[in-house]
Amino acid sequence: MTRIVIDPLTRIEGHLKIEVEVENGKVVDAWSAGMMARGWEVLLKDRDPRDAPYLSSRVCGVCEGVHTVASAQALDHAFGAEIPEAGRIMRNLFCSGLYMHDHFIHFYVLSALDYLDIMAVASYNGSDPGLRALRDKIAALAKNKDTSPFTPRYKLDEFCVTDPETVTTLVSHYVKAVEMKAKSSKMLNIICGIQPNPATIMAGGCTATPSVEELREFRTLWEEQLDFVENVYLKDVIAVGTGPLLPLALNGFGGDMNPDYHGNYMCYPMFPQDNPASEADYSFGGSNHLVKGGVIFNTQLNATGAVDYGKITESVTTSWYDYPAGVDNLHPSEGLTKFNPNKPGAYSFIKAPRYDGQPMEVGPLARGLVNQFPELMDLINAGAKPGAIARHFCRAIESRDVGRAGLAWIDRLIELASKGPIVGMNDKKVPRSARGMGVWDAPRGALGHWIEIEDHRIKNYQLVVPSTWNASPRDEKSVRGTYEQALIGTPVPDVDNPINLVRIIRSFDPCLACAIHLIDPETNDIKVYKVA
Amino acid sequence: MRDFLFPTIELTRRDFLKVAGGAAALLGLSQALTPQMAKALEESIGKPAVIWLEGQDCTGCSESFVNSLEPVTTSILLNSISLRYHETLMAASGYHAEGARQETIKQEKGKYILVIEGSIPLAEDGKYCVIAGAPFKEIVRETAADAAAIICVGSCATYGGIPRSGPTDAVGYLFRGTQKHHEYDDVTGNKPVVNLPTCPVHPERLVATIVHYLTFGTIPPLDHFLRPKAFYGFNQHDNCERRGQFEAGRFVTDWGDPSQQGYCLYMKGCRGPVANQDCWKRRWNQRTNYCIKANTPCVACSEPEFFEWFSPVYERQYDISVPGIGRVDIDKVAASVAGATAAGIGVHMLASHIKGKRDDSSADTEPKTEAKES
Numbered sequence: 033m034t035r036i037v038i039d040p041l042t043r044i045e046g047h048l049k050i051e052v053e054v055e056n057g058k059v060v061d062a063w064s065a066g067m068m069a070r071g072w073e074v075l076l077k078d079r080d081p082r083d084a085p086y087l088s089s090r091v092c093g094v095c096e097g098v099h100t101v102a103s104a105q106a107l108d109h110a111f112g113a114e115i116p117e118a119g120r121i122m123r124n125l126f127c128s129g130l131y132m133h134d135h136f137i138h139f140y141v142l143s144a145l146d147y148l149d150i151m152a153v154a155s156y157n158g159s160d161p162g163l164r165a166l167r168d169k170i171a172a173l174a175k176n177k178d179t180s181p182f183t184p185r186y187k188l189d190e191f192c193v194t195d196p197e198t199v200t201t202l203v204s205h206y207v208k209a210v211e212m213k214a215k216s217s218k219m220l221n222i223i224c225g226i227q228p229n230p231a232t233i234m235a236g237g238c239t240a241t242p243s244v245e246e247l248r249e250f251r252t253l254w255e256e257q258l259d260f261v262e263n264v265y266l267k268d269v270i271a272v273g274t275g276p277l278l279p280l281a282l283n284g285f286g287g288d289m290n291p292d293y294h295g296n297y298m299c300y301p302m303f304p305q306d307n308p309a310s311e312a313d314y315s316f317g318g319s320n321h322l323v324k325g326g327v328i329f330n331t332q333l334n335a336t337g338a339v340d341y342g343k344i345t346e347s348v349t350t351s352w353y354d355y356p357a358g359v360d361n362l363h364p365s366e367g368l369t370k371f372n373p374n375k376p377g378a379y380s381f382i383k384a385p386r387y388d389g390q391p392m393e394v395g396p397l398a399r400g401l402v403n404q405f406p407e408l409m410d411l412i413n414a415g416a417k418p419g420a421i422a423r424h425f426c427r428a429i430e431s432r433d434v435g436r437a438g439l440a441w442i443d444r445l446i447e448l449a450s451k452g453p454i455v456g457m458n459d460k461k462v463p464r465s466a467r468g469m470g471v472w473d474a475p476r477g478a479l480g481h482w483i484e485i486e487d488h489r490i491k492n493y494q495l496v497v498p499s500t501w502n503a504s505p506r507d508e509k510s511v512r513g514t515y516e517q518a519l520i521g522t523p524v525p526d527v528d529n530p531i532n533l534v535r536i537i538r539s540f541d542p543c544l545a546c547a548i549h550l551i552d553p554e555t556n557d558i559k560v561y562k563v564a
Numbered sequence: 565m566r567d568f569l570f571p572t573i574e575l576t577r578r579d580f581l582k583v584a585g586g587a588a589a590l591l592g593l594s595q596a597l598t599p600q601m602a603k604a605l606e607e608s609i610g611k612p613a614v615i616w617l618e619g620q621d622c623t624g625c626s627e628s629f630v631n632s633l634e635p636v637t638t639s640i641l642l643n644s645i646s647l648r649y650h651e652t653l654m655a656a657s658g659y660h661a662e663g664a665r666q667e668t669i670k671q672e673k674g675k676y677i678l679v680i681e682g683s684i685p686l687a688e689d690g691k692y693c694v695i696a697g698a699p700f701k702e703i704v705r706e707t708a709a710d711a712a713a714i715i716c717v718g719s720c721a722t723y724g725g726i727p728r729s730g731p732t733d734a735v736g737y738l739f740r741g742t743q744k745h746h747e748y749d750d751v752t753g754n755k756p757v758v759n760l761p762t763c764p765v766h767p768e769r770l771v772a773t774i775v776h777y778l779t780f781g782t783i784p785p786l787d788h789f790l791r792p793k794a795f796y797g798f799n800q801h802d803n804c805e806r807r808g809q810f811e812a813g814r815f816v817t818d819w820g821d822p823s824q825q826g827y828c829l830y831m832k833g834c835r836g837p838v839a840n841q842d843c844w845k846r847r848w849n850q851r852t853n854y855c856i857k858a859n860t861p862c863v864a865c866s867e868p869e870f871f872e873w874f875s876p877v878y879e880r881q882y883d884i885s886v887p888g889i890g891r892v893d894i895d896k897v898a899a900s901v902a903g904a905t906a907a908g909i910g911v912h913m914l915a916s917h918i919k920g921k922r923d924d925s926s927a928d929t930e931p932k933t934e935a936k937e938s
Contacts, residue, residue: 038658039696042651045623047695068693068700070620070685071730080876086863087871090726093624093764116820145655169642178611181647184664185655207638210630214849217631221849225858228627229764232858234878239859241825371731373691381692457819534657 033060034527039067041534043142044542045094048503050515050533054524059533062512062519064503066382069352073369076493081107081462081485084493085234088481091495092543093228097130097220098474099481099495100233106481107235110468111460117306118448119237119456121441122223124303124322125250126230126238127472128434128441132257133216134475135396135427136265138541140202140209143424146535147192147277148199150182155196163200166207186531193276202272205264212260219253222246238456244449251442258435261428269428273421281425284417286536287397288331290521294514295331295418296390297398298501299323300339300471300478303437322437323430323473326402327387331418336402340388341469344480344496347384349508350377360508361386364482365467367494384507385496393514394477394501395540400426405433419518420539427475427541462488474498476541499543515540583635587775590768590846591784592794601779611643612778613668613676615707616650619693619700620727620734621682624764625718626652632767633850645774648676651695662696669710677777678711680704681765683720683727683734686747692732701747704737709751713783715758715773717765722789723868725763729875738790742868756783759790763865768846769795789868795846800862801836803844804828819859829856833878835864 039049047068053061072091076084088103089096101123108115115123154174156167173179193199217227223240224230232240242250273281283289303322326336345361348354354372355362362368372378384391392398397418400408407429408422416422448454463485470481477498484492504513512520515537522532584601588594618626630637641647647654648668649661656664668676685692690699708714716737719725723741727734735745738757760769773792776784784792801807809815810828817831818824828834839862847854855862863877864870871877 040651040658040661042654042657042661045652047618047651047693067695068620069732070683070692070727070734071732075726075730080879082878083876086877087726090622090624090763093622093627096622096624141653150655173642176611178646180664181641181650181654183655184660186657186660207636210638211633211636214631214633214636217627218633218849218852221852221858223858225853225855225860226848227631228624231855231860234860236819239819241859373688453822453825455820455822459819530658 036524036527036530036533038530038533038537041537041542043145043534043538045092046499046543048537048542050519050537052519052522052524052530052533054527057523057525059519059522059524062516063379064382064505064513064515065380066499066503067380069371069381071369071371073367073493073495074371076490079490080488081110081483081490082235084481084483084490086231088495089229089233091497094543095130095134095474095476096228097126097224097230097233098472098479099497100230101127102470102472102474102479102481103483104233104235104237105470105472106468106483107470108468109470110466110483110485111235111463112466113236113458113460115237116456116458118445118454119458120304120306121445121448122238122240122456123233125438125441125445126220126224126233128303128438129216129220129254129257131434131475132261132431133213135431136209136261137213138427138475139265139269139424140206142541143535143538144202144206145182145185146531146538147272148202149188149192149194150179150185150199150203152194152196152199153203156200158197158200163204166200166204170203186534187526187529189525189529189531191277191280193272202268205268208260208264212257215253216257219250219257222250234457236458236460240456241454242445242449244446247442247446247449251439251446254435254438254442258432258439261431261435266428266432269424273425277421281411281416281419281421284419285421285532286518286522286539287393287419287422288417289419290517290519292520293517294391294393295329296387296392297328297401297418298339298387298392298394298478299325299398299402300473300480301325302473303434322434323399324403325471325473327392328398328401329390333401333404333412341471341480343388345386345389346496346500347386347507348378349384350505351375351380351383352378353383364480364494364496365469365484365492367482367492369494380503380505382500382503382505384504384513385501386507389509391504391507391511391513391517392478392501393518394473394498395423396426396430396475396477397423398477399430399473405429420536423539423541464488476543477501497543499540502540503542515542579635579639583771584775584779586634586768587772590772590794591776591792593776597779601775611646612712613646613648613672614650614679615648615665615668615676615711616679616681617700617704617707618651619680619682619684619704619721620732621718621720623652623681625681625721626650628764629717629767629770631849632771635771637767640771640774644778645677648672658696665707669707673710675712676710677774678707678714680714680716680721680737681718683724683736684747685727685732685734686745687731687733692734705748705751708737708748708755711755713756713758713777714752715760715770717760717770719761719763719865719870722759722761722791723870725761726871729872739868741872757790758783758786758792760795761789761791761866761868761870762841762843763863763870766795766843766846766848791840791866795842796840796866798840798842798845799837800839800841800844800856800864804836804856805844806856816859825859829859829861831880832861833863833876833880834861835867835874835877835881836862838869839864839866841866 301321580602690701693700815831
């Protein structure tokens with residue numbers, strides 16, 4: 033029995049620690065722990081409710097937009113504000129633009145380094161001038177023994193791509209992706225004022241007033257993003273996923289490979305297509321949303337149910353929080369955030385959310401299965417199983433889909449702007465007391481904000497965010513969370529090189545930071561490994 | 565392979581000159597220094613090692629740095645600095661990551677730049693942020709001890725930012741809000757510390773600070789919060805493109821009213837009068853836009869009072885700070901100025917009124933009546 037501790041697990045957002053126990057070359061148990069807390073829900077208490085979207089955008093600087101929108105929707109709901117069409121479209125555009133760059137950055141910058149032998153670039157001898165320049169650059173860096181941040185890294189294994197042409201092409205796409213991300217921010221800034229961390233989205237809509245000229249520029253930049261998604265990112269994912277990584281796709285690596293994996297998936301509806309017909313459809317019905325919400329249990333892909341938001345609970349049995357005596361779990365609308373970093377038996381700052389008492393996987397794969405993305409279904413029908421590769425696949429597909437949907441939204445916005453000044457806000461007063469809920473399916477999965485207002489102030493504010501679902505620790509029944517279950521059964525042929533663990537965790541695109549040490553349980557010594 | 569896919573990785577002499585010229589302009593330096601700065605960038609004297617620590621952060625400042633287009637961030641990473649530790653970008657994980665940090669501290673002792681992103685929680689002995697088994701506050705201490713210079717990016721690393729409002733006693737590297745906390749005095753010594761507050765950090769301000777350091781081995785002149793004067797020596801309100809609307813008493817009171825578009829955002833809580841930065845000139849994301857231009861109030865995220873003392877952010881404030889006068893209650897003053905109201909009078913006129921001077925250049929206009937919301 034060897035215990036492996038990964039702290040910090042890098043190339044994710046935030047601070048996460050992963051511990052596993054390995055026996056006979058396979059993971060037999062796992063613990064996922066969030067290692068940083070700021071007390072966001074605590075600091076929102078007693079504030080003016082209108083502060084919430086502004087603060088929510090700072091919960092995470094990577095997926096800031098979706099937090100802002102979910103928070104604004106919770107306020108819309110509480111204030112009884114109907115959003116003007118322009119406001120709704122700008123929110124949709126903001127989230128879909130974010131989706132595109134968030135996904136390709138995740139693939140190239142955060143994930144690809146786990147599958148590439150980056151030093152193969154030095155052996156490139158093709159004729160492409162761009163790739164030759166890249167080769168010379170990397171070779172010069174290697175000669176000066178300074179290849180950070182690409183090194184140090186884990187040792188290569190059989191799933192690493194080593195063909196110089198492929199690697200060099202992918203590394204050049206890595207470089208291009210960073211540039212495209214900066215261009216995406218420039219584009220989104222036209223409607224949000226500052227990127228990252230938008231300023232314009234708040235209760236009642238979006239305050240931005242872009243002109244026709246600005247929107248035409250927006251469209252041009254959008255087309256360039258979509259071009260990159262369709263012709264570079266999607267093609268790369270398909271090539272890698274059905275080529276060198278096909279064995280991992282077929283055995284459900286990081287998912288169904290573990291026979292005991294829960295196979296529960298959930299997503300919320302997003303991208304409303306018109307104003308809701310009724311309150312029930314307002315922020316969480318889904319009948320008029322581009323992406324539908326739903327739940328799947330136990331990998332029964334043909335039995336998708338509707339999401340019942342009343343069935344969401346959070347437990348803190350193994351988290352550094354206290355609930356009142358005798359209370360095991362609470363609905364977020366009644367949620368409680370009371371820190372106790374010295375609680376015995378606790379190991380994480382993450383609460384344990386459950387739907388109908390079950391842990392759920394949220395994120396691109398859940399959206400793909402609930403909405404039955406045709407390409408995903410083709411892949412599954414060809415023998416692939418839900419897991420890490422399918423997650424990457426779904427990201428690329430949906431980036432293309434929301435990118436295409438965005439063009440029609442931009443055109444509609446241009447039409448509105450050419451009739452007169454754009455008005456995206458329905459300015460409402462803060463009610464004396466009200467409750468509200470806002471949901472959106474962030475790039476990383478199901479995101480919900482719950483607010484309770486009393487005497488014009490926030491009485492209670494609770495967020496249940498995607499990585500809380502996925503990185504959840506054990507609950508009061510000792511049922512493991514999603515990362516923990518996904519890791520079990522993972523082959524770790526060499527405990528000094530736990531590359532498979534980080535591949536699986538990164539396939540979820542976590543939003544907290546983590547790290548890896550290796551501990552010898554016999555002596556409890558932490559082994560230090562020299563990087564070759 | 566299509567043309568547009570050629571990555572911009574190898575900077576030309578012209579690119580270096582462009583970046584250096586931009587940085588010189590940004591820092592208020594003579595353009596005569598441009599060739600020298602370009603040379604420093606190009607040769608990247610020793611390509612200094614950088615350790616980038618993230619504490620109670622949201623990764624927004626890293627995202628903002630990656631948003632640099634001129635120069636593209638990857639070219640900075642490949643040509644100008646050697647990024648040895650950055651949790652979000654580096655290839656290594658766990659032990660290799662931690663090892664890279666330790667090794668840099670040893671090998672580059674006294675030569676590396678430390679960048680801090682996110683606040684530092686001091687409560688409960690630092691239990692609210694633990695990386696690789698160590699409290700973040702100790703990681704900062706250990707890394708700062710042998711750094712050549714320390715750059716705090718964003719309001720969290722500068723003053724504690726938004727987390728300062730929470731229960732974890734979150735502070736910046738030197739400041740807890742407006743006050744110094746002296747937690748790191750022993751390891752700071754005489755090291756240069758630069759604060760680059762705003763939420764998130766502005767990539768141009770960061771790149772220009774690095775270019776200055778690469779060229780001269782020093783940091784640009786700073787104000788009392790250790791912010792480069794070249795970026796933070798300007799008042800937003802005094803330079804605002806909507807200042808004329810303020811003077812004329814035209815305010816946004818209803819975002820849903822198209823006739824109010826372009827009016828002053830003071831009644832919507834704009835903190836421009838107390839915000840010191842150059843956003844009005846620099847804008848964001850390649851000079852595309854910034855909060856006020858996008859029709860939202862400035863929240864003065866460059867200031868130590870952000871966010872705790874500026875909340876609620878969309879509620880007008882009732883007193884205004886006037887340089888040389890201190891805080892002024894705009895309504896009280898207005899009531900004492902016969903026939904004028906706050907809405908129809910500029911702050912400078914109020915200030916001169918208090919000073920007992922006359923200033924006939926401000927025009928009085930009929931004030932709009934505005935209902936205070938909620």
